[in-house]
Amino acid sequence: MTDDCVLPKSDVQAEACPIVQVIDRVAGKWAVSILVAATKAPVRYTELERGIPGISRRMLTLTLRNLERDGLLTRTVHPTVPPKVEYSATASARELYTHLNGLLEWAERHQPDIIEARRDYDRLTAAA
Numbered sequence: 001m002t003d004d005c006v007l008p009k010s011d012v013q014a015e016a017c018p019i020v021q022v023i024d025r026v027a028g029k030w031a032v033s034i035l036v037a038a039t040k041a042p043v044r045y046t047e048l049e050r051g052i053p054g055i056s057r058r059m060l061t062l063t064l065r066n067l068e069r070d071g072l073l074t075r076t077v078h079p080t081v082p083p084k085v086e087y088s089a090t091a092s093a094r095e096l097y098t099h100l101n102g103l104l105e106w107a108e109r110h111q112p113d114i115i116e117a118r119r120d121y122d123r124l125t126a127a128a
Helices: 011-026 029-040 045-051 057-069 091-127
Strands: 073-078 084-089
Touching (some): 011 057, 029 057, 029 091
16 A cells, blocks of 8 residues: 555545555455455465466465555464465454455345446447
């Protein structure tokens, strides 16, 4: 997240800024997938790599670092050979997860309406 919120802005920008910063960081498909996995139980890098189809090692590493930097994941290195590294959701991440579930419920409830609205819009704009 950046420090853009400290710059002078309109009332709308001031109100939206913290939300935009958080959404920018956690709304990506990789971050959501990682948070879901880590909220259920501590998870290892290789488990995430296998469990999230399409994620590259580089993107997984960057996303894990960003989530750790933001205080949403903790990284624990166990002194074994080879070292065992686990990622766990913090209390903030578990709270965020409850809100993501609320968003999921909203999306499931409104998905048919959104699909219909898109069809109507496309039909009207194609005719124009």
